[in-house]
Amino acid sequence: MRISQIMTRPVETAALDEPAENVWERMRLKKIHHLVVKDGSRIVGVLSARDLEGDEREPLRKQLTVRELMTPFAVKVRDTSTVRRAANLMRGWTVGCLPVVDARERLVGIVTVSDLLGLLGGGLEKPMVKPPRWTLRQRAPRHTPHVPA
Numbered sequence: 001m002r003i004s005q006i007m008t009r010p011v012e013t014a015a016l017d018e019p020a021e022n023v024w025e026r027m028r029l030k031k032i033h034h035l036v037v038k039d040g041s042r043i044v045g046v047l048s049a050r051d052l053e054g055d056e057r058e059p060l061r062k063q064l065t066v067r068e069l070m071t072p073f074a075v076k077v078r079d080t081s082t083v084r085r086a087a088n089l090m091r092g093w094t095v096g097c098l099p100v101v102d103a104r105e106r107l108v109g110i111v112t113v114s115d116l117l118g119l120l121g122g123g124l125e126k127p128m129v130k131p132p133r134w135t136l137r138q139r140a141p142r143h144t145p146h147v148p149a
Helices: 020-030 055-063 083-093 113-122
Strands: 013-015 034-039 042-048 097-101 107-112
Touching: 020 055, 034 107, 042 097, 083 097, 083 113, 107 113
Parallel strands: 013 034
Antiparallel strands: 034 042, 097 107
């Protein structure tokens, strides 16, 4: 299965100099946990709800911009990659999402741990078709050729 089949689109993005408080409010209203941070058309990072949530982060949200709170590197995956590849990238880099890009490196979607869990919960395996059951209705006698002595 390919990433393009399970990714979320359109992708919510944030600009580098956007106030963190505005972005946090947008994430809460839209009930999303990850934003891809772009500088023009270039992907420059990811901002997650974990970067912004909690009372202890409130003063930071009010004072800082996305640039100052984001993870400044985004592990990306191609839309033609397999789900297995994406899962291994997420596990290996310990990240909760991957921006999905096309062959020209344009952002086309995002895949999250929730997307992968939804796929597993919905049934990743192909439906099993029972093989036909073969039965022997009558067993033929074993024939051994007679060899003269």
